[in-house]
Amino acid sequence: MNGDKASLGELIKTLNSAKLDPNTEVVCGAPSIYLEFARAKLDPKIGVAAQNCYKVKGGAFTGEISPAMIKDVGVHWVILGHSERRWVFGETDELIGQKCAHALENGLGVIACIGEKLDEREAGITEKVINAQTKHFADNIKDWSKVVLAYEPVWAIGTGKTASPAQAQDVHDKLRQWVKANVSEAVANSVRIIYGGSVTGGTCKELGGMKDVDGFLVGGAALKPEFVDIINAKQ
Helix, strand or coil: CCCCCHHHHHHEEEHCCCCCCCCCCCEEEEEEHHHHHHHCCCCCCEEEECEEEEECCCCCCCCCCHHHHHHCCCEEEEECHHHHHHHEEEEEEEEHHHHHHHHHHCCEEEEEEECCHHHHCCCCCHHHHHHHHHHHHHHHCCHHEEEEEEEEHHCCCHHHHHHCHHHHHHHHHHHHHHHHCCHHHHHHHEEEECCCCCCCCCHHHHHHHHCCCCCEEEHHHHCCCCCCCCCCCCC
């Protein structure tokens, strides 16, 4: 929940004029009230995502938006299961799975977020937590080509703490192995697994060098010009 037309407009100008790695797909997650603004102003090669949606097309669900509405304003992605939706707003694995199924059925790409809290990591149950969250997504996915998995250790979001590149790689590798065992080897090889958790211009190169880190889910740094450095981290 950041930005206004003035500040987002400046950020959009920076992105539109920057030299971006042509091999990196860029998608900007805007607040729902600015989705149409972002889509109209951003260069067409840059995608736009809603930060959430509901599990049905329409009805008496005041305050919610549907995949049909998101598509109607020219937007083709949605972020689902973000840790703040889970831990601030109380969304369950079951609800997030239902949202994922409905979004995919209606032609949106889904950035599916999973991640453990600090007490879960310290208790040694990171893998168990992440596998359970991933299973709720997987049970609701027929076509994995429209899905990006985003691992975001909750303890590293906005805290300035970043999972070490080795910690990130370890979880991403285990995630890929889970997908291989529970979905298919082909999906495990093709699905993009991106990392989110205090990614900055300073940390992106080393994180991006990890074998199973295919990109980033960027929070606060996406509101600054250094977002361009993060986009170009693989160059």
